[in-house]
Amino acid sequence: MDIILSIHDWFLGLLPAQITGFTKMALIALTYLTLFAVLGLYLVLLERRVAAWFQLRIGPNRVGFQGLLQTMADALKLLSKELTGTVKADKFLYNLAPYFVIVTSLMALGIFPFTQNLQAYDINIGLFFLIAISSIGVIGVLLGGWSSNNKYALIGAMRSGVQTISYELSIGLSLLTMVLITGSLQLSEIIEVQKNGWLILQGHIPAVIAFMIYMIAGTAETNRAPFDMVEAESELGAGFHTEYSGMKFAYFFLAEFINMFIIAAIAATVFFGGWLSPFGITESIPWLGVFWFLLKTFILVFLMMWFRWTFPRLRVDQLLTLEWKYLLPINLANIVIMALIVWLGLTLQL
Amino acid sequence: METATINNNFKSEEYFINMGPQHPATHGVLRLLLTIDGEIIKKVEPDLGYIHRSIEKMCENDSYQQIVHLTDRMDYLSSHINNEAVCLAVENALELEVPDRVKVIRTILDELTRISSHCLWWGVMGMDVGALTSYFYGFRDREMINDIFEETCGARLTMNYNIPGGLMHDIHPNFVRRVKEFITHFKTKIPEYDRLLTGNIIFQKRTKGVGILNKVDAISFGATGPVGRASGYSCDVRKYHPYSALDRVHFNEALHTDGDSYARYLVRIQEMWESISIIEQLIDYIPDGDHKVATNAVIKLPKGEYYQKVETARGELGVYIVSTGTKNPYRVKFRSPGLSNLSLLNHITVGGKIGDLVATMATIDIVVPDIDR
Numbered sequence: 001m002d003i004i005l006s007i008h009d010w011f012l013g014l015l016p017a018q019i020t021g022f023t024k025m026a027l028i029a030l031t032y033l034t035l036f037a038v039l040g041l042y043l044v045l046l047e048r049r050v051a052a053w054f055q056l057r058i059g060p061n062r063v064g065f066q067g068l069l070q071t072m073a074d075a076l077k078l079l080s081k082e083l084t085g086t087v088k089a090d091k092f093l094y095n096l097a098p099y100f101v102i103v104t105s106l107m108a109l110g111i112f113p114f115t116q117n118l119q120a121y122d123i124n125i126g127l128f129f130l131i132a133i134s135s136i137g138v139i140g141v142l143l144g145g146w147s148s149n150n151k152y153a154l155i156g157a158m159r160s161g162v163q164t165i166s167y168e169l170s171i172g173l174s175l176l177t178m179v180l181i182t183g184s185l186q187l188s189e190i191i192e193v194q195k196n197g198w199l200i201l202q203g204h205i206p207a208v209i210a211f212m213i214y215m216i217a218g219t220a221e222t223n224r225a226p227f228d229m230v231e232a233e234s235e236l237g238a239g240f241h242t243e244y245s246g247m248k249f250a251y252f253f254l255a256e257f258i259n260m261f262i263i264a265a266i267a268a269t270v271f272f273g274g275w276l277s278p279f280g281i282t283e284s285i286p287w288l289g290v291f292w293f294l295l296k297t298f299i300l301v302f303l304m305m306w307f308r309w310t311f312p313r314l315r316v317d318q319l320l321t322l323e324w325k326y327l328l329p330i331n332l333a334n335i336v337i338m339a340l341i342v343w344l345g346l347t348l349q350l
Numbered sequence: 351m352e353t354a355t356i357n358n359n360f361k362s363e364e365y366f367i368n369m370g371p372q373h374p375a376t377h378g379v380l381r382l383l384l385t386i387d388g389e390i391i392k393k394v395e396p397d398l399g400y401i402h403r404s405i406e407k408m409c410e411n412d413s414y415q416q417i418v419h420l421t422d423r424m425d426y427l428s429s430h431i432n433n434e435a436v437c438l439a440v441e442n443a444l445e446l447e448v449p450d451r452v453k454v455i456r457t458i459l460d461e462l463t464r465i466s467s468h469c470l471w472w473g474v475m476g477m478d479v480g481a482l483t484s485y486f487y488g489f490r491d492r493e494m495i496n497d498i499f500e501e502t503c504g505a506r507l508t509m510n511y512n513i514p515g516g517l518m519h520d521i522h523p524n525f526v527r528r529v530k531e532f533i534t535h536f537k538t539k540i541p542e543y544d545r546l547l548t549g550n551i552i553f554q555k556r557t558k559g560v561g562i563l564n565k566v567d568a569i570s571f572g573a574t575g576p577v578g579r580a581s582g583y584s585c586d587v588r589k590y591h592p593y594s595a596l597d598r599v600h601f602n603e604a605l606h607t608d609g610d611s612y613a614r615y616l617v618r619i620q621e622m623w624e625s626i627s628i629i630e631q632l633i634d635y636i637p638d639g640d641h642k643v644a645t646n647a648v649i650k651l652p653k654g655e656y657y658q659k660v661e662t663a664r665g666e667l668g669v670y671i672v673s674t675g676t677k678n679p680y681r682v683k684f685r686s687p688g689l690s691n692l693s694l695l696n697h698i699t700v701g702g703k704i705g706d707l708v709a710t711m712a713t714i715d716i717v718v719p720d721i722d723r
Contacts, residue, residue, distance in 0.1 A: 055486035151367045155389070155704070225480055226552055234375045234478045235704050310546070312553045313480025315705040316389055 028120050036106055039261055040254035041071040046298075047257070047305055054309040081246035086149055089243065093147035098244070098251035100140025105258040108133045112265050113187055115275040115289025126187035127179065130266060131172050134221060137259070138164040141223075141230065144252070145240030156239030159316055160230040163220055166323040167227075170217035173331040177210040177338045178203065178270050181347055191274040198273040202347045206338040211271050213327055213334070218263035219304055220319070222256060226311035229319060264300035265293075272296045362387055371400045375478055375708045378718030382695075382707075389703045394696040402722040409682035414440050414514055414649040417682065421669075422508035424686060425720035427467040428662035430459050430499075433512040435669045438593055439658035440514040443651040443673065450595075451639040452516045454632050457595040458529065459502070459511065460660075461625040465536065466495040467663035468618050468625075471715045475615065476547055478712035479556050479705075484547055491539050494532045501528065514649060516642025529633055533626055540622055548619065557611035561698040561710030564609055571697065572690035575665025576617040577714055581609035587661035599631045614713035648677050664688055664715055688720035 011020045045060065045067060052059025060067035085094060111126055113119040123129050138160060145157020179185060181203055182193045193199070200207045220227035231239035241252045268274060274296075275289030282288040314322065341347060370381040379400035385393040405424060409417045414436070421432035434456055441448060473488025496506040501522045503511040511518055547553050563573065568581035578585045586603040588596045604620035606613035651673035659668040665687025672681040691714050699707045 051482075055483050056490055057486065151365065225482075228480065232480065232705070234480065235708050237373060309483050311481060312476065312547070312550060312556060313705070314552055315556055315703055317703060318552075318555055 032106065032110055032120065036109060036254075036258060039109075040257050041075060043257040043261060043301070044074075044253070045071045046301070050302065050305045051309050054306075075250065078247055078250040083246045083248060085245070086243050088149045090147040090149070093143045094243075095248075097140045097144030097147065098248045098255075100143065101137050101255040102140075102251045104133050104137040104140070105255045105262060108262045109258065111187060112262075112269065112293075113191060113274060114293055116286045118290065119188065122186065122188050125185045127175055127185045127190070127266075127270070130262070131168065131175065134171075134259070134262070135164070135168055137255070141240050141252075144244065148240075148243035150243050152236045152238075153240050153242045156230050156232070156236050156242070159232075160223065160240060162316070163223070163227065163229055163319060166320055167217040167220040170213055170323060170327045170331055171221055173328070173335060174210040174214040174217065175266070175270060177206060177331075177335050180335070180338050180342050181207075187269055187274070190270060191276060194273040194276055195280075196349045198271065198276070200271040202349065203338060203341065204348055206334050206341060207271065209330065209334050210338070211267065213331055214267060214271070215300075215303065216327065217323075218267065219307055220323075222259040222263055222304075224256070224260065224304060225308040226313050227319060228308075228313060229316050232313060260301060260304055261297065264297045264304065267300050268293060268296035364392055369707075375711060376718070377474065377711075377716060380692075380716065380718045380721070384704075384707075386704070391699055391702055391704065391707055394699050394707065396692055396695060398722055400722065401719050403719075405723045406682050406684060410678060410680070413677055414651070414679070417679070418512060418514070419508075419510050421684075422510060423719060424684065424723055425662055425664060425667070425688065425717045426507055427470060427717055428463055428664065428667075429507065430463040430509045430511060431660055431662045432667060433509060434460065434594070435658055435660040435662075435667050437512045437514050438660065439656050439669045439671055440649060440651065442658060443654070443656045443671070444514075444645070444649070446515060446643060446645065448516050448643055449639040449641070450637040452641060453595040454636050455517060455521055455641075456512065457599070458629050458632050458636075459499075459509075460594070461628045462495050462498060462529070462532075463509075464625050464663045465622055466492045468622050469495070471618060471663075471712075472543060472547075475712045475715075478708050479553060481547065481550075481553070484543075487539070487543065487546065491536055494528075494535065498525070498528050498532060501525070513642065515645040516640070518642075520641040521636075526633055526636065529629065533629060533633075536622075537626065540619065543619065548615070554612060556705065556709050557615055557713070560611045560702060560706045561713065562608075562610045563694060563698050565607075567694065567697060568609070571694040573665070573694060574687050574690065575661070575663070576604070576614055576621065577665065577691045577694075579604055580606045580613035580617045580713075582607040585666065587659050587666050591659060593658075593660060595632060596628075599628045601628050611709050611713040614715075618715075650675060650677050651679070659685070662687060664717065664720065665691060684723060686720045686723060688716050688718075692716050692721055 011023060015023065049059040049067070060070035063070040063073050108130055110120045111123050111129060113122070141160045142157045145153040145160065178199050181199055182190045184190060196202065200211055223230040241249055244252060275293040277283060277288065277292050364385055364387045367384045367386055368381065369384050370376040371379040376382060381397040381400060383395040383397055384391060403423070405420050408420060412420065418433050418436045421436050422429040424432055469488040469492040473485035476484025499509060500506050502525060503509050503518065563577070563581045565582045568578045568583045573581065573583065574585050582605060584603060584605060589603050601624045604617045604624060606617055651671065653673055653675040656671045656673070657668060659666050666685065667687055668685030670683040670685065671679050674680045695711065695714065699710050702710070
């Protein structure tokens with residue numbers, strides 16, 4: 001975008017080339033950190049308001065206008081809280097675990113194209129990177145549950161391992177189905193392909209199936225209801241983060257919401273054309289892409305919240321049955337069908 | 351053969367875990383000692399006594415009017431019915447015939463209590479299987495019943511509306527209108543309950559075939575109420591030993607034969623419909639008359655033993671009074687439904703997962719103060 005270029009030029013005029021690079025990196029990192037915090041806090045607020053709406057309540061509406069500062073206040077409270085922990089915990093791993101979770105979700109956030117050229121790093125294996133990064137997050141959950149030396153936390157952590165490893169297959173395969181159409185893993189190219197129609201339209205029925213499987217697996221991947229086996233408050237108290245308090249707990253908590261955003265953002269990018277406007281109605285105004293991208297993402301986020309406040313939780317063995325006996329075979333068949341469609345050139349081009 | 355090798359190489363170990371006394375699924379201060387192998391439950395031992403207040407012993411130093419107030423604190427969700435059990439026992443011992451008006455009002459309030467208790471159970475049931483929204487739906491409808499009670503007797507949880515010989519006050523002029531309003535409202539809400547949970551495939555998967563209790567075991571463990579009836583054991587005290595105005599109403603006993611958690615769930619949903627039908631049959635025909643008969647200020651029961659049983663929302667509540675002819679009972683024993691229903695927990699949950707245990711406990715519908723007394 002022009003603004004970015006002009007900032008770049010302004011910096012070059014001000015500083016030597018090498019320092020410009022570092023300054024830009026620092027600035028981008030700072031921007032993403034801010035975005036991360038704001039997004040996390042406001043997704044929490046959104047969740048609470050949506051939950052209240054489903055549950056005949058009003059929700060937080062006292063701190064700030066319509067409760068806009070509520071989560072800020074909560075974050076301040078969490079910051080000022082004493083970090084308690086168990087004596088028998090494995091201190092090093094116990095303290096390390098929250099960073100695994102939060103750093104991976106922050107890294108994943110970095111590669112999304114918010115609009116044309118507004119992207120921190122357009123990595124050429126974008127989708128692969130996203131899937132790989134989200135698998136690392138589970139190590140944090142496993143470590144946290146295991147190292148806190150609490151049986152409930154351990155059960156939660158083990159469930160998380162089982163669940164995430166299973167559902168990653170479905171996420172990977174359903175995204176792979178769409179990659180067959182795009183022929184690229186790079187997010188900017190995936191969006192470029194969709195100028196002829198969003199992928200969910202291009203790939204018609206197999207794409208819809210892939211999208212549904214992706215949403216189910218994505219909900220499971222973020223450990224949200226109806227797949228919140230990992231936390232399952234009526235079974236395990238708080239699951240893997242039972243022994244965490246204060247800001248360390250907040251890291252897990254924020255990461256959960258950011259992960260939800262990431263899952264929705266991937267879906268918006270891969271299936272619904274990312275920052276592309278519907279029917280190209282605002283093609284001439286590229287900065288509106290941010291609006292379209294966020295709109296699509298938040299609609300999908302809302303969908304995930306809708307799941308959470310409607311469905312009961314599955315049992316852990318049913319969760320695995322669903323993945324290995326239903327989703328995975330359907331997914332494999334779906335890939336073959338999609339491959340045939342692409343091979344025969346039957347994709348829908350608008 | 352192959353499994354044997356695997357078992358030798360990776361020996362799984364049973365471990366012990368404390369569920370409660372502070373745990374979201376035990377609904378109070380119940381402590382379960384679980385022996386678990388991975389996720390599979392090997393043994394469940396309920397450990398009671400965390401909220402034991404020796405109500406039975408306290409009764410021995412109280413007058414009969416005072417005993418009524420203590421019974422509120424047993425099964426607090428059926429407090430009106432608990433009160434009635436003691437009042438009926440005392441009235442029968444005194445051979446006191448209460449006015450028709452009292453009987454009808456007592457029965458209407460009994461059924462309202464049952465609905466309110468089942469509403470709360472339904473909400474908590476949903477919460478235990480992970481659907482938090484049902485909790486608020488249940489509480490919304492329960493709130494209307496609480497308001498009716500508040501207007502009638504000033505209390506929302508511990509009613510103390512029954513006294514030996516009748517009711518403490520007459521009903522509020524708004525009573526009939528508000529009960530009718532509630533019934534119209536609630537008839538539209540039970541189908542909503544069905545849409546949210548009953549028909550949900552995940553919910554059915556979680557409850558069908560989970561915690562199966564057969565009829566023989568139900569009888570031998572002393573299961574009563576919805577738990578017994580879900581196993582096909584016809585045990586409704588209202589049918590077999592009608593008290594108050596229950597002899598003049600027609601209702602079906604909710605019976606299922608599956609004996610699993612889903613059957614227990616369906617029995618309670620059906621009971622809400624039956625309670626509505628009972629209230630509808632009575633609400634227009636509250637006879638005129640006095641709201642109580644005068645008793646002596648100091649009630650002395652004739653020497654002897656008296657037993658009265660009623661059907662609370664959880665099952666059969668028995669009140670056993672031994673009197674030596676003084677103003678205090680010699681011994682009072684409450685046969686609480688919660689204790690015998692809880693006793694079968696180990697029998698029906700062993701072999702299941704932790705999630706099954708939670709779902710089963712929710713359908714047994716325990717109230718911990720009722721178990722400990």
